Amino acid sequence: MCCFSHVVVHGQVSYSIPEEMTKGALIGNIAQDLGLGLERLKSGKARIYTGNTEEYIELKRERGVLLINDRIDRESLCGQTMPCALHFQMILENPMEFYTVTVEITDINDNPPTFEKSEMKYEISELTPTGARFVLDKAIDNDVGVNGLNSYALKPSDNFVLKTISRVDGTKHVEMVLQKPLDREKHEHISLILTALDGGEPQLSGTMQILITVLDANDNTPVCSKPEYKASVTENAPVGTLITTVRATDIDKGNNGIVTYMISKSGAAGLFNIDANNGVLTLIGNADYEKARYYQIHVQASDEGGLTDSCKITVEVIDINDNKPVINIMSQTNVVSEDSKPSTVVTMVNVQDLDSGDNGKVHCAINEHIPVTLKPTSNIFFNLVIDSDLDRETASEYNITVTCSDEGVPSLSSSVTLTLQISDVNDNAPVFERSSYEAYIVENNTPGLSVFTVKARDADWNQNARVSYILEDSSVNGVPVSSYVSVSADSGVIHAVRSFDYEQIKDFHFRVKAQDGGSPPLISNVTVKILIQDQNDNPPQVLYPVQTGGSLVAEMVPRSADVGYLVTKVVAVDVDSGQNAWLSYKLQKATDRALFEVGLQNGEIRTIRQVTDKDAVKQRLTVIVEDNGQPSRSATVIVNVAVADSFPEVLSEFTDFTHDKEYNDNLTFYLVLALAVVSFLFITCLVVIISVKIYRWRQSRILYHSNLPVIPYYPPRYSDTLGTGTLQHVYNYEVCRTTDSRKSDHKFGRAGSQNVLIMDPSSTGTMQRIQSEKNILDEPDSPLEVRPLKYRFSFTLRSPELNFSRCSAVL
Numbered sequence: 095m096c097c098f099s100h101v102v103v104h105g106q107v108s109y110s111i112p113e114e115m116t117k118g119a120l121i122g123n124i125a126q127d128l129g130l131g132l133e134r135l136k137s138g139k140a141r142i143y144t145g146n147t148e149e150y151i152e153l154k155r156e157r158g159v160l161l162i163n164d165r166i167d168r169e170s171l172c173g174q175t176m177p178c179a180l181h182f183q184m185i186l187e188n189p190m191e192f193y194t195v196t197v198e199i200t201d202i203n204d205n206p207p208t209f210e211k212s213e214m215k216y217e218i219s220e221l222t223p224t225g226a227r228f229v230l231d232k233a234i235d236n237d238v239g240v241n242g243l244n245s246y247a248l249k250p251s252d253n254f255v256l257k258t259i260s261r262v263d264g265t266k267h268v269e270m271v272l273q274k275p276l277d278r279e280k281h282e283h284i285s286l287i288l289t290a291l292d293g294g295e296p297q298l299s300g301t302m303q304i305l306i307t308v309l310d311a312n313d314n315t316p317v318c319s320k321p322e323y324k325a326s327v328t329e330n331a332p333v334g335t336l337i338t339t340v341r342a343t344d345i346d347k348g349n350n351g352i353v354t355y356m357i358s359k360s361g362a363a364g365l366f367n368i369d370a371n372n373g374v375l376t377l378i379g380n381a382d383y384e385k386a387r388y389y390q391i392h393v394q395a396s397d398e399g400g401l402t403d404s405c406k407i408t409v410e411v412i413d414i415n416d417n418k419p420v421i422n423i424m425s426q427t428n429v430v431s432e433d434s435k436p437s438t439v440v441t442m443v444n445v446q447d448l449d450s451g452d453n454g455k456v457h458c459a460i461n462e463h464i465p466v467t468l469k470p471t472s473n474i475f476f477n478l479v480i481d482s483d484l485d486r487e488t489a490s491e492y493n494i495t496v497t498c499s500d501e502g503v504p505s506l507s508s509s510v511t512l513t514l515q516i517s518d519v520n521d522n523a524p525v526f527e528r529s530s531y532e533a534y535i536v537e538n539n540t541p542g543l544s545v546f547t548v549k550a551r552d553a554d555w556n557q558n559a560r561v562s563y564i565l566e567d568s569s570v571n572g573v574p575v576s577s578y579v580s581v582s583a584d585s586g587v588i589h590a591v592r593s594f595d596y597e598q599i600k601d602f603h604f605r606v607k608a609q610d611g612g613s614p615p616l617i618s619n620v621t622v623k624i625l626i627q628d629q630n631d632n633p634p635q636v637l638y639p640v641q642t643g644g645s646l647v648a649e650m651v652p653r654s655a656d657v658g659y660l661v662t663k664v665v666a667v668d669v670d671s672g673q674n675a676w677l678s679y680k681l682q683k684a685t686d687r688a689l690f691e692v693g694l695q696n697g698e699i700r701t702i703r704q705v706t707d708k709d710a711v712k713q714r715l716t717v718i719v720e721d722n723g724q725p726s727r728s729a730t731v732i733v734n735v736a737v738a739d740s741f742p743e744v745l746s747e748f749t750d751f752t753h754d755k756e757y758n759d760n761l762t763f764y765l766v767l768a769l770a771v772v773s774f775l776f777i778t779c780l781v782v783i784i785s786v787k788i789y790r791w792r793q794s795r796i797l798y799h800s801n802l803p804v805i806p807y808y809p810p811r812y813s814d815t816l817g818t819g820t821l822q823h824v825y826n827y828e829v830c831r832t833t834d835s836r837k838s839d840h841k842f843g844r845a846g847s848q849n850v851l852i853m854d855p856s857s858t859g860t861m862q863r864i865q866s867e868k869n870i871l872d873e874p875d876s877p878l879e880v881r882p883l884k885y886r887f888s889f890t891l892r893s894p895e896l897n898f899s900r901c902s903a904v905l
Contacts, residue, residue: 105128105193105194106193106194106195106196107122107124107127107128107193107194107195107196108195108196108197108198109121109122109160109195109196109197109198110197110198110200111162111166111197111198111199111200112199112200112201112202113166113167113168113169113199113200113201113202113204114165114166114167114202114204115162115166116162117162117163117164117165118161118162119161119162120159120160120161121151121159121160121161121162121197122159122160123157123158123159124153124158124159124160124184124195125158125159126158128184128193130158130186132155132156132157132158134186135155135158135186136155136156137188138186138187138188138191139155139186139187139188140153140155140184140185140186141153141184141185142182142183142184142185142195143182143183143184143185143192143424143425143444144180144182145182145422145444145446149163149164150162150163150164150166150180151163151180151182151195151197153184160195160197166180166199168199168200168201168202168238169205169236169237171199172199173236174236174238176238176239177198178198178199178200178201179196179197179198179199180196180197180199181194181195181196182195182197183195183424185424185425185442187425187427189439190425190439190442190477192424192425192442201237201238201239201241202237202241202294203237203241203292203294203295203296203297203298204237205235205236205237205241205298206235206292206298206299206300207233207234207235207243207290207291207292207298207299207300208233208234208235208290208300209231209233209234209288209290209300209301209302210231210234210359211231211302211359212302212303213302213303213304213305214230214231214302214303214304214305215304215305215306215307216228216304216305216306216307216400217306217307217308217309217399217400218272218276218306218307218308218309218399218400218401219276219308219309219311219399219400220275220276220277220278220308220309221311222272222275222276222401223272223275224272224273224274224275225271225272225273226271226272226315226401227257227269227270227271227272227315228254228269228270228271228272228402229267229268229269229270229394229402229403229404230246230268230269230270230288230302230304231302231358231359232266232267232268233246233290233300233302235290235292237292237294240293240294241292241293241294242292242293243266243290243291243292244291244292244293245258245290245291245293246258246268246288246289246290246291247288247289247291248270248286248287248288248289248304249286249287249289250286252274253272253273253274253275253276253284254270254271254272254273254286255270255271255273256268256269256270256271256288257269257270257271261406267404268288270286270288270304276308277308278308278309281308282307282308283305283306283307283308284305284306284308285303285304285305285306286303286304286306287301287302287303287304288301288302288303288304289301290302309399309400311350311399314344314345314346314350314351314397314401315344315397315401315402315403316342316343316344316353316395316396316397316401316402316403317342317343317344317395317403318340318341318342318393318395318403318404318405319340319341319342319343320405321405321406322405322406322407322408323338323340323405323406323407323408324338324407324408324409324410325337325338325375325407325408325409325410326409326410326411326412327377327381327409327410327411327412328381328411328412328414329380329381329382329383329384329411329412329413329414329416330380330381330382330414330416331377331381332377333377333378333379333380334376334377334378335376335377336374336375336376336377337366337375337376337377337407337409338375338407338409339372339373339374339375340355340368340373340375340393340395340405340407341373342355342373342395342403342405344397344401346397346399349398350397350398350399351397351398352397352398353395353396353397354370354371354395354396354397355368355369355370355371355372355373355393355394355395355396356368356370356393356394356396357391357392357393357394358392358393358394358404364378364379365377365378365379365380365381365389366378366379366389366391366409368391368393373393373395375391375393375407381411382411383411383412383413383414383449383450384417384448384449386411387410387411387413388408388409388410388411389408389409389411390406390407390408390409391406391407391408391409392404392405392406392407393405393406393407413449413450413451413453414449414453414502415449415453415500415502415503415504415505415506416449416506417447417448417449417453417506418447418500418506418507418508419445419446419447419456419498419499419500419506419507419508420445420446420447420448420508421443421444421445421458421496421498421508421509421510422443422444422445422446423441423442423443423444423510423512424442424443424444424475425441425442426440426441426442426512427439427440427441427514428513428514428515429514429515429516429517430480430484430514430515430516430517431484431516431517431519432484432485432486432516432517432518432519432521433484433519433521434480434484435480436479436480436481436482436483437479437480437481438479438480439477439478439479440466440478440479440480440514441477441478441494441512441514442475442476442477442478443458443468443475443476443477443478443496444474444475444476445458445474445475445476445498446474447500449500449502452500452501452502453500453501453502454500455500455501456473456474456498456499456500456501457498457499457500457501458470458476458496458497458498458499459496459497460478460494460495460496460497461493461494461495464492464494465480465481465482465483465484465492466478466479466480466481466492466494466514467479467481468496476496478494478496478512484516485516486516486517486518486519486554486555487522487553487554489516490515490516490555491513491514491515491516492513492514492516493511493512493513493514494511494512494513494514495509495510495511495512496509496510496511496512497509518554518555518556518558518559519554519558520554520558520610520612520613520614520615520616521554522552522553522554522558522610522616523552523610523616523617523618524550524551524552524561524608524609524610524616524617524618525550525551525552525553525618526548526549526550526608526618526620527548527549527550527551528620529620530620530621530622530623531546531548531620531621531622531623532622532623532625533545533546533588533622533623533624533625534624534625534627535590535594535624535625535626535627536626536627536629537593537594537595537596537597537626537627537628537629537631538593538594538595538629538631539590539593539594540590540593541590541591541592541593542589542590542591543589543590544587544588544589545579545588545589545590545624546587546588546622546624547585547586547587547588548563548581548586548588548606548608548620548622549586550563550586550608550618550620552610552616554610554612557611557612558610558611558612559610559611560610560611561586561608561609561610561611562583562584562608562609562610562611563581563582563583563584563585563586563606563607563608563609564581564583564606564607564608564609565579565580565581565604565606565607566604566605566606566607566619568604568605570599570602570604571599571602575602575604576591577591577592578590578591578592578594578602578604578624579591579604579624581606586606586608588606588622594626595626596626596627596628596629596670596671597632597669597670599626600625600626601623601624601625601626602623602624603621603622603623603624604621604622604624605619605620605621605622606619606620606622607619608620628670628671628672628674629670629674629723630670630674630721630723630724630725630726630727631670632668632669632670632674632727633668633721633727633728633729634666634667634668634677634719634720634721634727634728634729635666635667635668635669635729636664636665636666636719636729636731637665637666637667638662638663638664638665639662639664639731639733641731641732647734648734648735648736649661649662649699649733649734649735649736650735650736650737650738651701651705651713651735651736651737651738652705652738652739653705653706653707653709653737653738653739654705654739655701655704655705656701656704657701657702657703657704658700658701658702659700659701659705660698660699660700661690661699661700661701661733661735662698662699662733662735663696663697663698663699664679664692664697664698664699664717664719664731664733665697666679666697666719666729666731668721668727670721670723673722673723674721674722674723675721675722676721676722677697677719677720677721677722678694678695678719678720678721678722679692679693679694679695679696679697679717679718679719680692680694680717680718680720681715681716681717681718682716682717682718682730683714683715683716684713684714684715684716685710685712685713685714685715686709686710686713688702688703689701689702689703689705689709689713690702690713690715690735692715692717697717697719699715699717699733699735705737709737710737711736711737711738712734712735712736712737713734713735713736713737714732714733714734714735715732715733715734715735716730716731716732716733717730717731717732717733718730719731
């Protein structure tokens with residue numbers, strides 16, 4: 095049973111274990127020995143780094159122990175080298191740390207001594223004097239220390255005894271010494287058993303048979319000129335290179351004095367060759383300094399009689415710079431955050447050069463202009479460390495080339511390229527393409543129409559660069575802006591929620607917020623102004639003359655009117671704007687087109703020739719008012735004109751017209767009722783209608799006999815200061831007219847506030863006299879002075895419509 099030991103000194107720990115332990119056997123509790131907790135091993139992803147060697151050791155993080163991972167044969171691992179140890183590192187991450195671990199492998203007695211040959215044959219002359227020495231092949235025991243080769247035994251020992259010789263280098267050679275002269279006549283052939291014993295427990299042994307043939311006459315042995323030769327050879331020297339020459343002499347003559355040379359079976363036999371006749375040692379293989387720095391060659395010199403001597407040749411291998419540095423990545427972080435602090439370790443590198451001296455001294459460097467530096471922690475360990483701030487938006491990835499060169503001549507180098515990716519941090523707010531936006535939309539749009547698109551870009555990546563658009567809460571004319579527009583969260587497309595009316599709202603603005611998907615999110619804002627464009631969606635509205643349903647309004651033109659006489663003015667407005675509100679007036683139909691014309695821009699109806707007695711009293715004009723929109727919209731107005739000099743003449747013409755029209759309408763009504771109701775209802779309705787007609791006839795006759803002139807209903811002299819045919823403001827006008835136009839007057843009132851046309855349905859131009867006034871005027875001796883009648887017309891003009899009120903007649 096072997097004992098385990100460990101030592102922890104400044105981040106290092108050592109263990110000692112015997113070879114050939116079973117897989118899974120415990121080596122030691124490294125967590126306890128290093129003072130580390132199991133949680134630290136787990137969080138740091140503890141692992142062991144052995145370089146390019148086999149992984150004989152296994153780390154169990156959950157237990158914090160080192161176990162045997164594979165069978166360890168000390169002889170295969172180290173050969174005769176002592177002590178034999180495994181060196182590796184244990185690496186931790188977050189933060190990165192490593193500890194050096196040494197496991198010494200102790201020898202157990204698992205290899206018996208062995209001979210390279212199962213038998214040796216000697217031909218020994220019977221004249222060989224006592225004390226003659228015969229060098230025997232030594233046994234090889236792969237174990238070391240007490241378990242190595244310890245002693246030899248020779249049986250039977252009648253003629254020969256064994257003698258062990260210790261050399262200066264510590265090696266032992268065994269010789270067989272003749273202690274009793276040989277007698278060929280008694281024993282021509284002698285068979286001996288050479289046994290090699292080790293010092294282990296239990297003791298192991300190996301045997302070799304020695305066959306001796308006794309000869310006559312050769313009684314002198316060869317003698318080497320030196321017990322040890324020293325030579326050198328450069329590694330990678332060509333095959334056939336001369337190393338040295340071994341010389342041995344034999345004082346015998348003839349064939350008994352001829353010496354032959356041979357190399358004892360050893361590890362160098364396949365690398366060197368000695369000429370059997372002249373002892374010249376040459377190179378027949380490739381000497382590699384990294385595999386062996388020197389070789390010991392045992393040469394045996396033999397004569398024809400079988401007498402031998404031996405010597406040793408030590409060949410030193412001279413190193414040349416034939417190995418590039420080997421770069422091993424011990425631990426690497428492929429991705430680091432852009433907010434990583436300087437001095438953060440991202441990669442651990444181990445560099446090894448198998449050469450020696452200056453050929454094995456290594457210097458490493460990395461490419462310039464990157465925010466990473468290379469810091470050595472020892473001769474063979476380097477750390478890649480962040481040395482400045484990172485910005486993924488400037489560079490999202492770095493290719494780091496680590497180049498290591500030795501100091502040999504010529505220098506050899508190797509390199510490895512590492513990729514370091516920079517992960518994103520949400521450090522950039524979205525940025526709109528413009529500082530503000532303006533968009534136009536034509537009124538009467540379809541709800542849901544796409545109006546405009548706002549676009550913001552975020553310099554970050556992935557989720558941090560995913561921009562969402564949000565409509566900020568605000569109000570337009572007291573109404574939430576969300577009832578006007580909406581914004582698509584993903585695309586930034588602004589949609590109209592409702593149909594806009596230019597006449598109600600001409601523009602409005604709101605703010606859109608761009609928010610990225612980071613945590614916490616970053617936000618930016620932009621102002622969007624929506625301008626409503628007018629559409630020709632409103633036809634002109636005729637304000638004057640007012641089209642009444644029951645009463646007839648006529649403009650009176652005296653027969654003495656000259657060319658260019660102003661009959662009346664058609665007043666119209668269009669609530670649209672711009673060219674959609676530019677109005678033009680055209681005469682569409684007329685009773686006599688040669689008598690009247692309409693001003694294209696102002697709507698004034700004037701005579702274009704002298705009025706004559708032949709002209710009909712009743713003139714009917716149809717005026718069309720058109721705007722300048724595309725397509726154009728229009729409205730028509732009918733203007734009744736009476737060409738007469740007095741009221742009676744006008745009344746007689748227009749009364750007949752009214753009676754005829756009403757009679758036809760009533761007749762149609764009677765026919766419908768006659769088919770739908772019983773005769774009783776028909777008679778009742780007929781009585782009612784006759785009563786109404788009689789009442790209207792009497793009213794008209796009273797006015798006819800009153801001798802009062804019919805005063806036409808003139809509008810104000812409307813002037814459009816803007817030249818667009820529209821009224822931009824609301825005004826009240828009071829117009830007073832008399833039979834003498836020179837005494838008429840105008841009165842401007844306060845601005846109106848209603849967009850409606852108010853008209854007194856009784857103000858049709860037909861005036862009723864007061865009965866008391868009639869009686870006074872009928873008296874022939876009335877002292878009253880007859881004065882011209884003065885009529886006051888009062889109406890209100892409002893935009894977009896005019897309000898009219900009837901003027902009262904004043905004596």
